Amino acid sequence: MLLDIDDEFFGDLGRLDTERADTGGVQGHGALITALETARTGRLGDIVATIQGEQDEIIRAPLPGLIVVQGGPGTGKTVVALHRAAYLLYTHRFPLADQGVLVVGPNRLFLAYIEQVLPSLGEAGVRLSVLSDLVVPKVRTDRLDTEAAQSVKGDLRMADVIRRAVSHRQRPLRDDLVIGYGLQHLRVSVAESEIIIKEAKRRFRTHNAARRFVEDEIFATLAQSARDELDGRVLRDRIRWTLPIRETLEWMWPVLTPAHLVHDLYTSPSLLRAACRGIFDSEEVAHLDRPRDRHVDDVLWTFADAPVLDEARANLGFRPGRRDEDEVRTYGHILIDEAQDLSPMALRMVARRSLNGSMTIVGDIAQATGTWDRQDWEEVIEHLPQKRPPERRELTTGYRIPAPAMSLAARVLRHAAPDLTPPVAIRSDGDAPIVRQCTDLLADLPSMVRDERDRVGSGNVAVITPRSLTDDVRAALTAGGIAHGGATRSGLDLQVTVVPVQLVKGLEVDAAIVVEPARIVSEERQGVRALYVALTRATKRVGVLHAEPLPAAMRE
Numbered sequence: 001m002l003l004d005i006d007d008e009f010f011g012d013l014g015r016l017d018t019e020r021a022d023t024g025g026v027q028g029h030g031a032l033i034t035a036l037e038t039a040r041t042g043r044l045g046d047i048v049a050t051i052q053g054e055q056d057e058i059i060r061a062p063l064p065g066l067i068v069v070q071g072g073p074g075t076g077k078t079v080v081a082l083h084r085a086a087y088l089l090y091t092h093r094f095p096l097a098d099q100g101v102l103v104v105g106p107n108r109l110f111l112a113y114i115e116q117v118l119p120s121l122g123e124a125g126v127r128l129s130v131l132s133d134l135v136v137p138k139v140r141t142d143r144l145d146t147e148a149a150q151s152v153k154g155d156l157r158m159a160d161v162i163r164r165a166v167s168h169r170q171r172p173l174r175d176d177l178v179i180g181y182g183l184q185h186l187r188v189s190v191a192e193s194e195i196i197i198k199e200a201k202r203r204f205r206t207h208n209a210a211r212r213f214v215e216d217e218i219f220a221t222l223a224q225s226a227r228d229e230l231d232g233r234v235l236r237d238r239i240r241w242t243l244p245i246r247e248t249l250e251w252m253w254p255v256l257t258p259a260h261l262v263h264d265l266y267t268s269p270s271l272l273r274a275a276c277r278g279i280f281d282s283e284e285v286a287h288l289d290r291p292r293d294r295h296v297d298d299v300l301w302t303f304a305d306a307p308v309l310d311e312a313r314a315n316l317g318f319r320p321g322r323r324d325e326d327e328v329r330t331y332g333h334i335l336i337d338e339a340q341d342l343s344p345m346a347l348r349m350v351a352r353r354s355l356n357g358s359m360t361i362v363g364d365i366a367q368a369t370g371t372w373d374r375q376d377w378e379e380v381i382e383h384l385p386q387k388r389p390p391e392r393r394e395l396t397t398g399y400r401i402p403a404p405a406m407s408l409a410a411r412v413l414r415h416a417a418p419d420l421t422p423p424v425a426i427r428s429d430g431d432a433p434i435v436r437q438c439t440d441l442l443a444d445l446p447s448m449v450r451d452e453r454d455r456v457g458s459g460n461v462a463v464i465t466p467r468s469l470t471d472d473v474r475a476a477l478t479a480g481g482i483a484h485g486g487a488t489r490s491g492l493d494l495q496v497t498v499v500p501v502q503l504v505k506g507l508e509v510d511a512a513i514v515v516e517p518a519r520i521v522s523e524e525r526q527g528v529r530a531l532y533v534a535l536t537r538a539t540k541r542v543g544v545l546h547a548e549p550l551p552a553a554m555r556e
Contacts, residue, residue: 052076052399054395054396055083055395057393058080058360058393060087061360061391063092064358064387064388065357065387065388065390066357066358066390067360068390068392069361069362070395071363071364071394071423072420072422072536073364073367073532074400074401075395075398075399075423076399077395078506080395081103081337081360085101085333086118086123088101092332096333097125099330099333099355101127101332101335102334102335103129103335103336104335105128105338106130106341107130110337110507127331130303131303131306131346131349132301132306135258135306135310136313139299139301140299140301141301141305141306143303144302144303145302145305147525149287151287153288153307154345154346155343156345158307159348161275161279162265162308162311165262165265166312166316168271169253170200170207171253172197172252173190173193173248174190174251176188176190181222181239186223186226186230186235188221188222192221196214196217196218197253199217200214200253205317206316207315208318209317211249211320212320215249216236218252219232219240255320256316256319257296257316258312258313259299262309263292263299266289266290267290267293272285272289273285306349307343307345307346310349310352311348313328330353331353331354332358333359334350334359335359335361336360336363340363340380341367341369341370341372343370343371351385357387361384365377365420366413366416366417367505367529368529369529369530370525373525373526396421397423397424398425399427400539401423401539402425402427402428402540404432405431405538406423408433408535412531412532412535412553413532416532417529433535433541434543435544436545436546438546438547441515441516441546442472442475443476444545445473445476445513446476446479448513449496453482453495453496455541456510456511456541459495459540460492460494460497460509460511461495461511462497462499462504462509463484463497463499463512464537465501466501466520468523469515469516473498473515474486484496484498485498487500492509501524501530502530504533504537510540510541511542512538512542514535514542514543514544515545516545516548517534517544517546517550518550518551521551531551531554
């Protein structure tokens, strides 16, 4: 049984076809629209059958250097980046098969959403990670900081704080070290320990690499203080495990992991004040202070701590005998999605993983909803390696969002990023957005969800909430008998999912219901931009439910 037929022309006829008004200037218009209107599954699929010219140029761009891809919502920037990874691995199998390709996503929900794309293209050798997955040695990371704490931890000044914190753990003796050895006493004076510390700092670039030198110098100095000639290596073998020696070395030059250094820093008011003096003010320092856990292995770190821990690792270097465990993997090509939201410290962390400066970064300045209010891509790429001039590309055609929904989002965009032009929607038809005011939001929400669920058939529905209402919304849907899921690292597995607005970026669904937009604007640091993101997630239908007055950006 024949269900549908569509003609696609190539050559001269193809060029004429792209000029027809009813195709919107795209190749394979019928196949493209069919793909766009297919119900979403909660997982991103490939676009091999519908790749357009502006997308293909980015996918096939040369390997070397840095490419910046600006693309509004629905322009396909994420799948373009993933197809570029597959293309580069196929075209440059040597050397990328050995060097590796890294894809960095904004959160684990997003990684679950995109994880099927590359295997479907026959490429399984790409690592998909969030930043905290890249911390070496591994730590447990599964908490969000306050926005104020994120701002401090992501600030480039944290690099100076960490350098100073490491330096403060390289200390001369407070009193002379005196060790009984047979019938005599061996000694290291405070002045001699100062010389040892100064020489270790001069000779070694990383902290842990100098530990063996400090040990050797301590034992050599003790041996030289003996009445008769004494071999420092013999002395070392005999007394290295005694308590006074162990305490001395731990005081002067301890072997440290990033977790030990940063945990000691955060939980010691004196260390924190000393490291931050003249860099952060007292209010900023307060955002770093935290209670001490019984053991560093019990610490549950925040996602904003990952770049700080990585900065510590860069300063500390390998622990003696632990090179394999402490070594950082570098990659022949790195792709960063939603790069506009990465802090300077996070970008610095990613740059360390780049083997040769070959990178593709994609995002949308208008969707910069993180702590860092980016106005242009220069504020991002200044923190990345630039071994050659960066190449800039832009995706201008909106494939996902129907024109009526894009029209509503474009009104918000004028407030979120006045200098940016919204994507041109390829789908001129579509359902008009529903903006519904109510007196009891939680009581009315279940009926609206049922209605949207029925209208999209087998498609999925995202209920996008402000932070303060997420739990109440889930309770209301449960009370209304609506089965629903949450935004978890396993993805959007049920037909209806409640998604806090801070996790919705990069996802696409058939229908989206944006709950109480005024609260989204007031609660998020970049509130109008967060609202813009929320309104641009759906491929078919957009609904807004509110009891509070709409924000100004939606009333115009």
